[in-house]
Amino acid sequence: MRVIGENMEGHLKTTGCIEQRILFKRKDGDIYCIGSRESDRYLYASSKEALAIYYVLHEIDQGKNIGEIEKLAFERYGLSLDNVKAIVEKGKQAGLIEIEKHDSIKKNIDEFELMLVNLREFSLKRLYPIFTFLARHMNALVALMAVVIVLSLFSLLVDDKWKFFSWKQIFSNKNALIYMWFIQFFSLVLHEFSHAAVGYKYGARPKSFSIAVFYFCMLIFYIKLPGIYFQERKNRIKIWCAGIIMNLFLASCFILLFLNGNDKSQLFFAVGAVSNIMLALNNLLPFFYSDGYYILATLLKTPNLRKKSFFQVKKLARSGFSKENLIYWLYLVITASITITIVGGQILIITNAIYNSILSGSGFVEILND
Numbered sequence: 094m095r096v097i098g099e100n101m102e103g104h105l106k107t108t109g110c111i112e113q114r115i116l117f118k119r120k121d122g123d124i125y126c127i128g129s130r131e132s133d134r135y136l137y138a139s140s141k142e143a144l145a146i147y148y149v150l151h152e153i154d155q156g157k158n159i160g161e162i163e164k165l166a167f168e169r170y171g172l173s174l175d176n177v178k179a180i181v182e183k184g185k186q187a188g189l190i191e192i193e194k195h196d197s198i199k200k201n202i203d204e205f206e207l208m209l210v211n212l213r214e215f216s217l218k219r220l221y222p223i224f225t226f227l228a229r230h231m232n233a234l235v236a237l238m239a240v241v242i243v244l245s246l247f248s249l250l251v252d253d254k255w256k257f258f259s260w261k262q263i264f265s266n267k268n269a270l271i272y273m274w275f276i277q278f279f280s281l282v283l284h285e286f287s288h289a290a291v292g293y294k295y296g297a298r299p300k301s302f303s304i305a306v307f308y309f310c311m312l313i314f315y316i317k318l319p320g321i322y323f324q325e326r327k328n329r330i331k332i333w334c335a336g337i338i339m340n341l342f343l344a345s346c347f348i349l350l351f352l353n354g355n356d357k358s359q360l361f362f363a364v365g366a367v368s369n370i371m372l373a374l375n376n377l378l379p380f381f382y383s384d385g386y387y388i389l390a391t392l393l394k395t396p397n398l399r400k401k402s403f404f405q406v407k408k409l410a411r412s413g414f415s416k417e418n419l420i421y422w423l424y425l426v427i428t429a430s431i432t433i434t435i436v437g438g439q440i441l442i443i444t445n446a447i448y449n450s451i452l453s454g455s456g457f458v459e460i461l462n463d
Contacts (some may be wrong), residue, residue, distance in 0.1 A: 098323070099378050104152045104153075104156065104157075104158050104159070105159060105181065105190050105191070106153070106191045107129065107150065107153055107154040107184075107189055107190055107191070108131065108132035108134060108188060108189055108190065108191060109129030109130060109131025109134075109189075110129055110130070110131060110154060111127065111128070111129055111147070111151045111153075111154045111189065112127070112128060112129065112130070112323060113125055113126070113127045113143065113147040113151075114126050114322070114323045116137060116322060116396060117394035117396070118326075119394055121454055122139050122141065123139045123140045123143075123178055124137055124138070124139060124140075124162060125137065125138050125139075125140065125143035125147070125393070126148070126322045126323065126394060126396075127143065127146055127147050127150060127189070127324060128187075128189065128198045128323070129189055129212070130319040130320040130418070131187070131319070132188060133165075133300070133317060133319040134187055134188035135187065135212075135322050136183060136184070136187035136188050136189065137396045137397065144170070145166065145170045145172055145176070145180065146180050146183065146184075147266075148169065148170065149162055149166055149172075149177055149180040149181065149184075150189060150190070152165065152166075153181075153184070153190060153419070157246055159177070162177065163177045163431065176322055181319075182198055185198045185200065185406055186198060186199070186200060186201045187200075187201060188200045188201070190274040191452060192412075203400060203404075205307075205382050208307055208308045209305050209306070209307055210305060210306040210309070211302045211303055211304075211305045212303075212304045212305055212306065212309075213303065214301045214302070214303045214304075215301060215302045215303070216300070216301055217289065217299045217300060217301055217302055217316070221293075221298075222272070222297075224289065224290055224293035224299065226291070226292035227290040227293070227294075228290065228293050231269055231290070231291070231294050235338075236337075238338065238342040239350070241342060241345045242341055242342060242345045244345070244349065245344075245345035245346075245349050245463040246345075247412060248348065248349060248352050249348065249352075252352050254352050255348075255351065255352065258351075258359060258363060258415055260363065260367075262360065263360070263363055263364055265365055266360060268360065268362060269364050272360070272361050272364040272365070273364050274367055276364060276365045276368045276369075277368050277372070280339075280340060280365075280368060280369050280370070281313075281314050282314060283339050283341055283343065284314075284317045284336035284337075284339050284372065284376075285302065285314050285315060285336065286302075286316070287335040287336045287338070288316055288318060288332055288333070288335050288336050289302075289318065289337040290335070291292040291331055291332045291335040292318045292321060292324075292332045292335075294304075295324050295325075295332065296320065296324065296334070297318050297319065297320040297321050297323075297324060297333070298318075298319065298320065299316050299317070299318055300316075300317040300318070300319055301316070301317045302314065302315075302316050302452070303315050303316070303317065307382075326391060326394075329387075329391055330388055330391055333384045333387045333388050333391070334384070334388065335381045336376060336384055337373050337376050337377060337385075340369045340370075340372045340373040340376070341367040341369070341370075341373050343365070344363075344365070344366050344368075344369035344370045344373065345363045347363075347365030347366035347369065348362075348366045350362045350365075351365075357397045364433075380427070380428040380431050380432065381432075382399070386398070393420060398420070398421070399424070399428075401421050402422075402424045402425040402428070403425060403428075406425065408429060409421055409422070409425070
């Protein structure tokens with residue numbers, strides 16, 4: 094038995110109660126999620142590693158010192174001191190073990206955390222009675238939403254009123270821009286609370302609602318839902334689909350109001366329908382941090398798909414092309430191509446507008462208006 098080094102002496106402390114669940118059942122070996130609801134931090138491990146990792150982290154959580162843990166881990170799993178140290182380091186990097194001041198270890202930060210600037214956070218505990226009510230009547234609410242969506246589609250087929258509406262004014266009318274801001278704010282809040290309500294139904298307790306700036310330019314809302322990765326795979330998909338379904342429901346409501354409203358209200362309802370359809374489509378796209386991305390990663394049974402494709406691209410390049418990493422290469426190439434096309438297309442449109450405005454002798458204000 095090796096002597097515990099100075100950096101391994103004493104007690105360590107976890108950031109919350111440690112739990113373990115099967116994240117994905119796969120033919121080549123299950124993938125486990127080990128984490129804490131309190132800190133909302135997780136790490137993923139193969140079935141070969143999971144038992145030992147969970148054991149060490151759980152024993153730390155129970156208050157045992159590292160010397161006792163190393164001895165018991167050796168007896169139960171044949172783990173050496175280096176193995177225990179590696180697990181402790183992994184736990185610190187994942188944010189499951191508190192990092193001491195003298196530690197050189199840094200906590201892993203994913204793209205979402207790195208590009209996020211929180212502006213305001215609101216606790217959701219006071220809304221638990223509302224979530225309880227929604228959870229009890231969830232099936233009836235989903236059925237109602239399905240009826241409204243089907244009814245709106247049928248109405249579009251039998252009522253050709255929408256064919257005679259000037260849809261271009263949604264992007265040119267000044268009032269339409271004001272309507273869009275208001276409707277998107279309202280729709281995004283309901284989108285996020287849909288995630289919270291469905292998550293609550295399956296046992297994940299919504300912690301907070303946050304307003305933040307993402308990618309340093311985009312105002313977003315998001316809800317912290319600790320324990321989502323401890324849910325069954327099908328339930329996680331339902332939770333991530335909830336916001337998209339809410340946007341489709343809202344779009345359907347606006348479509349019905351558009352078809353049955355008067356001429357004065359048509360623009361408002363048209364903006365509402367288009368805004369929510371766009372929100373649903375944007376959230377379905379799996380090429381950015383969106384509901385669609387989490388749904389895709391869950392369907393593919395591949396945790397950290399984006400991280401392993403983009404943020405570990407050097408490691409991916411060194412490993413070359415193989416059956417095991419084919420999915421990461423495909424996601425990297427497709428996502429990079431689409432991102433370049435979207436961003437490049439927008440730059441070309443703006444550049445072309447400025448160029449044409451300069452040729453026509455327009456001033457700076459006219460260029461902006463174009």
